[in-house]
Amino acid sequence: MPKNAAHHAHEHHQVVIGLQGSSGLAGQGWEVGLDNRRACFVPTETRHDYFGNDINHVLVIDLDVSAPALSNPRHHDYDHLAPLFDRPQHLEMDNRLQNLIHLCAAELHQAPDNRSLHEHFATGIVHCLSHRLSGNRILRRRPQTFNxxxxxxxxxxxxxxxxxxxxxxxxxxxxxxxxxxxxxxxxxxxxxxxxxxxxxxxxxxxxxxxxxxxxxxxxxxxxxxxxxxxxxxxxxxxxxxxxxx
CATH class of the missing domain: 1.10.10.60 (Homeodomain-like)
Structure with missing residues (x-):
């Protein structure tokens, strides 16, 4: 992982989860420090800096913005997942979720070329994060307009x-x-x-x-x-x- 700040943006949504060490993300008007208790949601094309120390380790999940669950309001998961990327935000993870993340990360490290495993673990992790962030309610989209x-x-x-x-x-x-x-x-x-x-x-x-x-x-x-x-x-x-x- 990079030791110094790197300014960039992506054409996909991104979930960045701290595993080890100290790292962070910062953009215009927001900043999140990452350790093994935090996950950050970064919407597509959000310009941001990534920074970390000598031993930082993070799990990064890239999500296709055109996937039906993120782009089609008729999809059954849309109301749960799409609001995760309305804006940059972060989540404080509980112990059970931390354990799940570390277990998945270890398995992924052992099978770096198993694309199917990566996709299944990523889907499960994102759904768990969504459930924690929404609590006992469905995340509702904030009404938005433009000029x-x-x-x-x-x-x-x-x-x-x-x-x-x-x-x-x-x-x-x-x-x-x-x-x-x-x-x-x-x-x-x-x-x-x-x-x-x-x-x-x-x-x-x-x-x-x-x-x-x-x-x-x-x-x-x-x-x-x-x-x-x-x-x-x-x-x-x-x-x-x-x-x-």
Whole structure:
């Protein structure tokens, strides 16, 4: 493990559990010291420093943010697991959980290439942590919103290039999975649908400028070709760009 602080971020959620020695995590406005009593939950793309001493040892579990249990509200584990990564947070572990973690860590050390064992142990550990953190209740997601005008302006200014859900989530200051859910709740459509309609709205505006060719309009509104613009316009607006012009 690194002895000095290392600044980084990940494209996955991460659970970091102290096993031995002294180490820690720190980000903007938060810091957690890790020993054999603490586990820390780090959401995807959370910039943070990791630091440790000469003998520190931690167990790290990487979680795919697109896994149904973390991204699909209909999944039976979603209400238990997804809230773990709403924000950086930590858990003080009881003796039973500490013993379980150390037992799993020892078994994993003996079988470093057994992927199936790693995945099963990781799943069990995360569920145990979730149960401890929630106590006797289900973790409920905090209602979240974002400034739709800021997002609309961002989309408008970047229509000429590819816009990803990750880009929009960053503007909304939410994780990708949380943004996708919140966006649907607020707008009634997916981010992809919203971007398509924004591109088409802008294309219709540009069609009023006779000097612009359909190819140029396609380029300015982020469609890969004139044909892509025509297909999207016909599918979503029921008319071709040429007929509309």
């Amino acid at each position: 739709t005008e800021v997002l609309r302006h961002y989309v408008r200014e970047h229509l000429h290039r590819k816009i990803t859900v990750k880009d929009l989530a960053r503007e909304a200051c939410l994780s990708v999975s949380r943004f996708h859910e919140t966006f649907r709740e607020m707008t009634g459509m997916s981010p992809h649908q919203y971007i398509i309609h924004a591109r088409l709205d802008r294309a219709i505006e540009l069609l009023r400028q006779p000097r612009l060719s359909l190819a140029e309009i396609s380029l300015r509104t982020g469609f890969s070709s004139q044909g892509a613009l025509t297909n999207a316009m016909k599918k979503h607006r029921g008319v071709t760009p040429s007929a509309l012009r």
